[in-house]
Amino acid sequence: MKNITVLLVILLVFSCKKNQEKTADVSQNTKLSGAVFGTTYSIIYDDKTDYKIQIDSLFTVINASMSTYINDSDISKLNRNEPVEVDHHFKNVFSASKEIYEATGGIFDPTIGDVVNAWSFGAETNKFLTDAQVIDSLMQFVGFNRVKLEGENVIKPLNTYLEFNAIAKGYGVDVVGEFLESKDINNYLVEIGGEIRVRGKNIEKDALWLVGLDEPRFDGGQSVYKAISLIDEAMATSGTYRKFKVDENGNKYAHIIDTKTGYPTKTNILSVSVIAKECMVADAYATAFQAMGIENVSRFLQSHPELKAFLIFENDDKELETLNLNGFPK
Numbered sequence: 095m096k097n098i099t100v101l102l103v104i105l106l107v108f109s110c111k112k113n114q115e116k117t118a119d120v121s122q123n124t125k126l127s128g129a130v131f132g133t134t135y136s137i138i139y140d141d142k143t144d145y146k147i148q149i150d151s152l153f154t155v156i157n158a159s160m161s162t163y164i165n166d167s168d169i170s171k172l173n174r175n176e177p178v179e180v181d182h183h184f185k186n187v188f189s190a191s192k193e194i195y196e197a198t199g200g201i202f203d204p205t206i207g208d209v210v211n212a213w214s215f216g217a218e219t220n221k222f223l224t225d226a227q228v229i230d231s232l233m234q235f236v237g238f239n240r241v242k243l244e245g246e247n248v249i250k251p252l253n254t255y256l257e258f259n260a261i262a263k264g265y266g267v268d269v270v271g272e273f274l275e276s277k278d279i280n281n282y283l284v285e286i287g288g289e290i291r292v293r294g295k296n297i298e299k300d301a302l303w304l305v306g307l308d309e310p311r312f313d314g315g316q317s318v319y320k321a322i323s324l325i326d327e328a329m330a331t332s333g334t335y336r337k338f339k340v341d342e343n344g345n346k347y348a349h350i351i352d353t354k355t356g357y358p359t360k361t362n363i364l365s366v367s368v369i370a371k372e373c374m375v376a377d378a379y380a381t382a383f384q385a386m387g388i389e390n391v392s393r394f395l396q397s398h399p400e401l402k403a404f405l406i407f408e409n410d411d412k413e414l415e416t417l418n419l420n421g422f423p424k
Contacts, residue, residue, distance in 0.1 A: 131262070135153075135285060156265070156269065190261065191258060194379065197398075200238070201386055206351050209351050229357065268373050284373075304323055327371065330380045362407045366406075404422040
C-alpha cells in the first residue's frame with residue numbers, strides 16, 4: 095500500500111470586508127475532519143450546512159463494498175469465493191481499474207495484493223523476507239485480465255485476490271466531491287490521507303486552493319517541498335522514501351511491486367504526484383508511475399495530455415532532482 099505524505103496547506107485567514115459594520119456577512123467555510131480508510135480526512139466547503147453525518151455514511155458504504163480490512167465487506171466475501179452482488183461503487187472502481195490496467199499494460203493491477211502482503215513491508219525494511227518459491231506460487235494467480243464483471247457479479251479465478259487499495263481512497267475523495275456538488279456547493283476542498291480534489295476557490299481568502307507537496311525525507315520528518323494552486327482538479331501522491339528494502343549492493347527497492355515479476359521495483363523515484371480531473375484516476379496513476387520509471391512515464395504522458403505529473407528522484411550523485419511533465423504547476 096502506498097504511504098502518502100502530502101502536506102495540506104489550507105489558507106484559513108478570514109476575508110476582510112470593506113464595510114467593517116457588516117462583519118456578519120463575512121464568508122466562512124465549513125470545516126469537517128475525522129478518520130476513515132485507516133487515515134484521516136479534511137473537508138472544507140462554502141456552505142453553512144454541516145454534512146458530516148451524510149459524508150461519514152458515504153464512507154461506511156464504500157468500506158462495506160471495498161475494504162479488505164472488513165471481514166464481511168463485499169470484496170472480502172469475493173476473495174473467499176462467497177456469492178455476492180457488488181454495488182455501484184464497486185462497479186465504478188472496477189471499471190476505472192480495468193481502463194488503467196489496460197492503459198499501463200498491466201503495471202497497475204488490483205490482483206497483486208497477495209504478493210504485496212507476502213513481502214511484509216514493515217519494521218524490518220532492510221531485509222528481504224520472502225523467498226522465490228512463495229513469490230512464484232502467488233504470481234500464478236496475478237492478472238486483472240482474468241477478472242470480469244458481469245452485471246453485479248464478479249468472475250475470477252478461485253485463488254485470485256482482489257483489492258483496490260491503490261485507487262479506492264481517491265475514489266472516496268471523488269464521492270464526497272460529487273456529493274457536495276449535488277448540494278450545489280461549488281467551492282470545496284476534499285482531502286483523504288493526502289489525496290485531494292478541489293473545485294472553485296477558498297472563499298475565506300478569495301483565492302485558489304493552495305496545497306503543499308511533501309519533501310522526501312528519510313529521517314521520518316515532514317516539511318513542505320513546494321506549494322501549488324489547484325484549479326478544479328484532483329491530485330494524488332505516491333512516495334517510496336518511507337517504505338523500501340535495500341539489497342546487499344545498497345540498491346533501494348520500492349514497496350511498489352512489479353506486477354510482472356512479483357518483486358519490489360528498483361527505482362530512483364522518491365515521489366510521484368499526479369493531477370487529473372478525478373482523484374481515483376490520479377491515485378491509480380501515481381502508483382503505476384512509481385513502477386514505470388522516469389523514461390516510461392515521460393513517454394506515456396506524451397499520449398495522455400489529460401494527466402500532469404511531478405517527479406522527485408535521486409540522480410547518480412544521490413542528489414534530489416525534479417521533473418515537471420505535461421504542465422504540472424511549478
